[in-house]
Amino acid sequence: MLNRYLRMCGLALTIVPFTACGGGGSAPSEADATPALIQLDGSSTVFPISEAVAEEFQKANPNVRVTVGISGTGGGFQKFCRAETDISDASRPIRPAEIEACQKAGIEYIELPVAYDGLAIVVNPKNTWADHITVAELKTLWTPEAQGKILRWNQVRASWPNRDIRLFGAGVDSGTYDYFTEATVGKEGASRGDFTSSEDDNVLVQGVSSDELALGFLPLAYVEQNRSKLKLVPVDDGKADNGEGPVTSTAETVRNGTYQPLSRPLFIYVARKAAERPEVQRFVESYFSSAALMREVGYVELTPQLYDLAAQHFAERRVGTAFGAGGSQVGMTLEKLLTREQ
Amino acid sequence: MKRVEFLIEWGLFGCALLSIGTTIGIILVLTIETVSFLRQVPIADFLFGTEWTPLFATPRFGVLPLVAGTMLVSAIAMLVALPMGLLSAVYLSEYADERLRRAVKPVLEILAGVPTVVYGYFALLFVTPLLQAVAPTLAGFNALSPGLVMGIMILPLVSSLSEDAMRGVPRGLREGSYALGATKMQTSLRVVVPAAFSGITAAFILAVSRAIGETMIVAIAAGQQPRLTADPRVPVETMTAYIVQVSLGDTPQGTLEYRTIFAVGMLLFIGTFGLNLVSTWLRERYREEYA
Numbered sequence: 256m257l258n259r260y261l262r263m264c265g266l267a268l269t270i271v272p273f274t275a276c277g278g279g280g281s282a283p284s285e286a287d288a289t290p291a292l293i294q295l296d297g298s299s300t301v302f303p304i305s306e307a308v309a310e311e312f313q314k315a316n317p318n319v320r321v322t323v324g325i326s327g328t329g330g331g332f333q334k335f336c337r338a339e340t341d342i343s344d345a346s347r348p349i350r351p352a353e354i355e356a357c358q359k360a361g362i363e364y365i366e367l368p369v370a371y372d373g374l375a376i377v378v379n380p381k382n383t384w385a386d387h388i389t390v391a392e393l394k395t396l397w398t399p400e401a402q403g404k405i406l407r408w409n410q411v412r413a414s415w416p417n418r419d420i421r422l423f424g425a426g427v428d429s430g431t432y433d434y435f436t437e438a439t440v441g442k443e444g445a446s447r448g449d450f451t452s453s454e455d456d457n458v459l460v461q462g463v464s465s466d467e468l469a470l471g472f473l474p475l476a477y478v479e480q481n482r483s484k485l486k487l488v489p490v491d492d493g494k495a496d497n498g499e500g501p502v503t504s505t506a507e508t509v510r511n512g513t514y515q516p517l518s519r520p521l522f523i524y525v526a527r528k529a530a531e532r533p534e535v536q537r538f539v540e541s542y543f544s545s546a547a548l549m550r551e552v553g554y555v556e557l558t559p560q561l562y563d564l565a566a567q568h569f570a571e572r573r574v575g576t577a578f579g580a581g582g583s584q585v586g587m588t589l590e591k592l593l594t595r596e597q
Numbered sequence: 598m599k600r601v602e603f604l605i606e607w608g609l610f611g612c613a614l615l616s617i618g619t620t621i622g623i624i625l626v627l628t629i630e631t632v633s634f635l636r637q638v639p640i641a642d643f644l645f646g647t648e649w650t651p652l653f654a655t656p657r658f659g660v661l662p663l664v665a666g667t668m669l670v671s672a673i674a675m676l677v678a679l680p681m682g683l684l685s686a687v688y689l690s691e692y693a694d695e696r697l698r699r700a701v702k703p704v705l706e707i708l709a710g711v712p713t714v715v716y717g718y719f720a721l722l723f724v725t726p727l728l729q730a731v732a733p734t735l736a737g738f739n740a741l742s743p744g745l746v747m748g749i750m751i752l753p754l755v756s757s758l759s760e761d762a763m764r765g766v767p768r769g770l771r772e773g774s775y776a777l778g779a780t781k782m783q784t785s786l787r788v789v790v791p792a793a794f795s796g797i798t799a800a801f802i803l804a805v806s807r808a809i810g811e812t813m814i815v816a817i818a819a820g821q822q823p824r825l826t827a828d829p830r831v832p833v834e835t836m837t838a839y840i841v842q843v844s845l846g847d848t849p850q851g852t853l854e855y856r857t858i859f860a861v862g863m864l865l866f867i868g869t870f871g872l873n874l875v876s877t878w879l880r881e882r883y884r885e886e887y888a
Contacts, residue, residue, distance in 0.1 A: 399655060421736055421832070426842075427652040448650030448657070451738065451822040451832050454845055458738075458821065462832070465725060465737025 291534045296324035297331025297344030300430030301521050303552040304370055304542075305344050311548065312541050319534045329353075332524075336360050341529035342539070345522045346372065346430060348578035363527035363574040367565045368589050369542050371555040373475030373509040373518040374435055377485040381467045384408070384415050387489040387501035390516065393439040396422070396470075402447035408468070422450030423459045423471030435472050438516040456553070460484060474553040475504050475518070492516055509555045510589075520589055521554070527574055539569055557589065564593040627866060630859030637853050643860060649823035649834075651857045652843075662823035663861060666833035670744045670815055671808035673829060677748025678804055682755025683790075683797065689756065690763040691785040702757070709753040717817030720746040725818065738820025738832035747814050751804045758803065762796025763789050799879040806872035810865065812837035836865045 295305050302325050309321035326334065328345045335343035336356040349357075349366070357364060376393070378385045385408075392411050395401065408415035425431035427444070432452070437443040451462055456477050463469040464484035478485055489501035492515050508514035523542065529535045543566045546556035557565070577593075635643065638658045646659015685705065689698050725742040729735045735742075766789050774784040790797065820832025821842050834842070840858045 419831075442654075444654045446653065448648070448653045448655075449822065449824065451820050452652075453821050453842070461721065462737050462820065465729070467733065469737070 290318050290320040291532070293319060293321045293342070293529075293535055293538055294324075294340045295322065295342045295344060295523075296326050296334050296340045298328040298346040298430065298521070299325045300328075300346040300372060300434070301344035301369070301523065304521065304545075304549060304554060305342075305523070307548045307552050308542055308545050309538075311545070312538050316534065316537070319538070321538065332356070335364070335524060335526065336362055338362060338526070338528075341526055341532075341535055343524040345524055346434070346519070348522065349524065349576050354576065364524045364576075365527060365530060365569055365572060365574055366576045367523050367525065367539070367542070367569060368520045368557060368561065368593070369523055369565075370521050370549040370557060371509045371518055372430075372434065372521055373504055373506075373514065373555050374431065374438070374472050375475045375478040375504045376470065376472055376488040376490055376517070377463055377478055378470050378488055379463055379465075379467045380484065380486045382486060385470070385486075385488050387491055389491045389493060389501075390439060391493065393490070394441070396420075397424075397436070397446050398440050399445050399447055402449050405447075419468050421462075421466055421469045422447075423462045423469055424450050424452055425456070425459070425472065425474075426452050426454035428454060431472075431474055434519065435517070472517075475506070475509060476550050476553045476555055478504075479506070479550075490514070490517060506555045510558060510561075512589075518555075525569070527572060530569070530572060536569075540566060561589055561593060564590075568593065624866075627859055627863045630856050631863040634853065634856035634860040637856075638860075647825050649839075651854050656854070658857065660836075660861060660864060662825040663834060663836045663839055664864075665825050665827070666740065666815075666819065666823065667809055667835040667837070667865075669740045669827060669829060669833060670747065670819060670835055671805060673741060673744025674747035674751060674808040674811075675801075675805060677745055678751045678755050678808075679801060681748075682752045682800075682804070683759055685752070685756040686759035686763060686797075687785050687790065690760045691781065691789060702760075705753045705756060708750060711750070713750065713811065713813035714817070716746050716750050717743070717814040720814055720818035732830065735830050736820070736832055738818065738822075739830050740819055740833045741829040743814045743818040744829065746818070747808055747811055750811070750814070751807050754807060755800050755804045758800030759793070759797045762793035762800065765796065766792040795879045795882050799876040802872050802876040802879070806869040806876070809872070810837065810869050812841060816841040836861050840865075 293309075295309070302323060305323045309323055313319060313321055323344075324331070324334075324340075328343075328347055331340070331343040331345065332349060332353040333356070334340045336353060336359075338360060343364075349364075376388055388411075396405055396411050405411065406419060407417055408420045409417045411420070424446075425435065432446075433443050436446045440446055451459070451471075453459055453462075456473055459471050459473055460477070460481045463471045463473075464481070470488075473485075478487065487503055489503040491501040494515070502508050502514045504514045504517065509518040512518075523539070525535070525539055530539070543562040546559075546562070549556040556562075643658050643660055645661065646657060647661050648657035648659045649662045650657045689702060693701065720742045721738075724746055725735070725737060725739065728739075728742055729737075770788055770792055771784055774788045779788070815835045816838040819835060819838060821834050821838060822832045823834045823839070824831065826833065839861055843855070843858045
């Protein structure tokens with residue numbers, strides 16, 4: 256959950272240059288004014304984004320205090336629909352039951368995409384055989400049944416060498432792990448247990464980059480910072496409608512929705528009532544100008560046009576969700592979403 | 598005046614009490630959490646299970662892979678530290694002249710003063726690539742490299758304590774040996790070393806306990822994959838590295854997953870505590886012999 260943020264503050268400091276640590280937390284309050292409070296809660300995947308944006312925002316606005324909780328997307332919406340929070344972080348669109356709960360409580364909300372979460376499959380640069388991998392092969396490799404059985408490359412694909420395969424992946428506490436297992440194995444949190452699992456992405460980069468037989472999954476933005484040490488493996492989801500054949504994960508393929516199923520948009524939901532407050536307005540708008548920050552905490556930022564569109568939605572206070580039926584819609588790009596009913 | 602004496606006495610007592618209190622506190626916390634862990638996981642599953650996946654959807658709480666990882670790394674460390682430590686102790690105690698000894702010993706002890714995190718990255722970023730040049734199939738995280746580096750780290754502990762033990766051997770024994778016509782080498786290895794045996798063993802055991810409890814080096818360079826193996830070329834996870842891993846993540850407090858670190862900590866504590874007791878006992882014995 257916290258992994259993307261922790262890795263910047265945690266043990267790994269000795270490898271990565273110091274970036275976003277320190278400072279944060281409570282904002283210094285002005286002597287006279289009681290600080291205005293903005294409350295966020297929700298997805299642990301979106302948390303690093305909101306936390307980073309909040310930190311920058313509080314530096315510029317010392318008399319506003321922003322708190323960011325981590326209750327998970329579902330837990331966040333529960334609080335949000337009880338009017339306990341101003342903004343809800345979500346790693347998936349709002350679900351029908353949650354839409355209903357909010358409706359009952361008379362909570363109107365503005366749905367805003369803030370970034371993409373992309374997962375890359377990586378191998379060692381010396382690996383000559385893994386030119387692409389299918390989602391079915393990923394499932395074979397990572398399913399709980401594979402534990403202790405699928406141990407060699409040629410067990411995944413017969414044409415691959417008869418050598419050990421050494422697996423690396425995000426820690427089980429992280430949203431990255433949840434999402435990866437859901438997208439490949441088909442059930443959130445279900446995977447084999449015999450792989451190197453670390454909350455610290457640096458450990459994974461180090462592990463894969465120093466082991467010829469390694470395969471791992473990592474947040475895409477993190478791979479881009481270590482491009483020379485890792486080789487990206489294109490992923491084929493076996494569906495032609497969102498890009499035929501294997502698709503290489505890049506910021507571009509994540510943005511245009513062809514790198515499926517290992518990428519997804521992340522959202523914040525702003526309560527309509529809270530959006531009337533000037534400090535909330537300024538805070539939400541600061542998401543749209545934080546592209547570099549998104550990258551820094553491990554995500555893929557939206558295109559400037561999309562941020563403009565999102566900002567426009569926010570300015571128009573367009574309430575409701577684009578995901579009427581609920582659930583995420585594969586292949587639906589944010590462009591299509593944001594330009595609906597225009 | 599008397600009052601000042603009284604205050605000082607109680608102040609000193611307080612200081613002593615503080616460390617004892619801390620120890621008792623640690624043991625209490627470990628025990629309480631371990632007991633509530635064992636209430637949910639049968640002790641046989643914990644001690645003899647061969648799979649350790651407490652954080653996964655289908656949790657298994659067999660601690661053996663962690664124990665195996667710890668043993669493997671410690672064994673490699675001892676393979677380095679024991680012979681080298683003992684030999685340098687023999688040299689320093691029997692061969693080196695006083696001036697050289699005074700110069701070399703502190704330098705050797707600097708090794709023990711290097712922060713372990715530095716050793717960790719030394720193993721990961723320097724020793725591992727070096728070893729990979731020789732053995733290309735060596736994984737980036739492995740037991741070998743941190744084991745070797747840890748051996749270097751505890752070398753001064755072994756040499757320093759062993760040397761103290763050897764210097765404690767009465768001069769008369771050496772002179773007796775020389776009088777019988779023994780060479781210096783024979784005297785050192787066949788008279789002094791056996792005479793100092795219990796002290797040397799105590800040093801060894803202390804070193805083993807240090808190796809088992811060592812955390813940073815293995816957390817950084819050995820990998821984080823609990824694996825029941827004796828193969829030093831693949832990633833393993835030690836008990837200490839597991840505790841670090843869970844403490845760094847955000848496993849909620851009070852859950853079974855969280856309690857695993859106390860159960861593992863308890864096992865670690867019992868292990869090193871037992872070894873330290875044996876070591877102390879051996880040293881006591883040796884003191885009596887030549888007192």
